[in-house]
Amino acid sequence: MAIQETCAQGNLLVTPVRVVFEGTKRAEELNLANSGKDTARYLISFVEIRMNKNGTFQQINEPDSGQQFASKYLRFFPRSVVLGPNEAQAIKLQLTAASQLEPGEYRSHLYFRAVPDEKPIGEDDPPKDSTGINVKLTPVFGITIPVIIPVGETAASVQLSDLSVDLAKDPGLNVLFNRLGNSSVYGDLTVDYVSPQGKTTQVGVARGLAVYTPNTQRYLHLPLENKPGINYHTGKLRVAYITKSKASTEQLAQAELQLR
Numbered sequence: 001m002a003i004q005e006t007c008a009q010g011n012l013l014v015t016p017v018r019v020v021f022e023g024t025k026r027a028e029e030l031n032l033a034n035s036g037k038d039t040a041r042y043l044i045s046f047v048e049i050r051m052n053k054n055g056t057f058q059q060i061n062e063p064d065s066g067q068q069f070a071s072k073y074l075r076f077f078p079r080s081v082v083l084g085p086n087e088a089q090a091i092k093l094q095l096t097a098a099s100q101l102e103p104g105e106y107r108s109h110l111y112f113r114a115v116p117d118e119k120p121i122g123e124d125d126p127p128k129d130s131t132g133i134n135v136k137l138t139p140v141f142g143i144t145i146p147v148i149i150p151v152g153e154t155a156a157s158v159q160l161s162d163l164s165v166d167l168a169k170d171p172g173l174n175v176l177f178n179r180l181g182n183s184s185v186y187g188d189l190t191v192d193y194v195s196p197q198g199k200t201t202q203v204g205v206a207r208g209l210a211v212y213t214p215n216t217q218r219y220l221h222l223p224l225e226n227k228p229g230i231n232y233h234t235g236k237l238r239v240a241y242i243t244k245s246k247a248s249t250e251q252l253a254q255a256e257l258q259l260r
Contacts, residue, residue, distance in 0.1 A: 011036025012112060012143065017208060018186065019110075019147045021095050030091040030145075032112065034083035041082045041115040044091065046071035046108045047144060051212045054219050057144075066214030070106035070149045073097050095149065103152025105183045105213050109144040146210070148184065156181030158211065160239055160255040171224040171232050173204060175239060175255075179211040179218075186210040187243035187252055191224060195235045201227060209241070235259050 013033040021028070034040050048069050049057045063069055076093045083089060093110070162176040179185055191204035203225045211218045224232070241253040 011038075011040065012042060012114065014112060014143060014145055017145055019093060019145065021147075021149045026095045026098070028093045030093060030110075031088055032081060032083065032091060033088040034085060037085050039082065039084045041080065043080050043113045043115055044076065045079070045111050045113070046074070047111040049109055049144070051210070051215050051218070053215070053217055055209075064214055068104055068106045069108050070147055071108035073101060073106065073149060074108065074147060076110070093147065098149075098151075101149065101151045103154075105154055106149040106151065107146055107184070107212060109146050111142060111144045113142040146212070150183055154181070154183035156183040156185050158185045158241060158253045160241060160253045163237070163239065163255055163257040165224070165232055165237070165257065165259065166221070167232060171226060173220075173222045173224055173237065173239070173257075175220050175222070177209075177211050177218040177220065177241070177253075179213075179216050182213065184210055184212045185241075185243070185252060187241050189220070189222065190240050190242065191222065192238045192240075193224075193227075193230050193232075193235060194238055195229070195231075199229075200238070201230065203227060203230060203237075232259055 011034055013035055015031045016028075019028045019030075032042065048060050048063070048071065050060045050064060050067075051057055073096055074093065075096055076091055078091070081089045081091070157180045159178045159180075160175055161178055162174065164174045166172045166174060173191055175189075177185075187209060189204075189206045189209055190202060193201045193203045195201075204222050206220065206222050209218075209220065236259055237257040239255045239257070240251055242249060242251050
């Protein structure tokens with residue numbers, strides 16, 4: 001099964017896009033909204049995933065070395081919802097058996113899967129053909145959001161390295177995230193072009209980038225904008241990795257690349 005982590009897929013919107021049970025927090029309320037024109041049913045479950053070095057996700061059954069699942073310490077309800085057009089519903093998520101947790105970071109992902117209609121409304125029965133086989137493919141949309149339980153002293157730092165610009169087709173920035181510590185990192189990456197005269201122009205942004213434990217590295221290729229006055233053979237790129245909370249904004253890492 002292909003796994004996609006995002007806040008919206010198909011006609012389903014989920015907020016918040018991630019849950020972290022920090023401090024004394026023991027419960028969270030998620031909001032599911034159907035932005036489509038048809039009634040839809042969604043099944044909700046936990047899945048365990050591995051983040052690959054290129055940022056893609058892969059479903060797994062057993063944790064990798066250094067990885068701990070959070071699902072057995074969590075419960076949620078309801079486990080399925082039916083939403084009409086522009087309807088929304090809350091999902092309750094609770095932390096249980098917290099006293100059994102050893103220090104470290106625990107992570108699982110809530111999976112919201114759309115259940116397709118057996119026969120879409122308004123669709124006529126297909127003509128019968130006794131000479132062949134009728135095959136119908138129905139896309140199934142699903143998204144996940146991470147649920148993280150940090151226990152005890154957890155900390156992480158990140159550095160950006162191996163920066164390069166790819167100009168083979170459309171311009172793009174290659175960058176390697178290097179994570180240290182016993183917790184995941186999460187934030188937005190912004191790229192500014194600084195001209196030889198010192199003028200700064202934002203040319204790229206990627207929101208909601210994570211490097212999950214136990215991964216120590218993540219590679220990213222980020223497309224850059226071709227704006228008037230931008231010359232990727234001169235000047236420099238200033239790259240910043242920033243995390244935001246309700247209370248503050250913190251720069252996790254910064255790097256610069258001289259262009260030639």
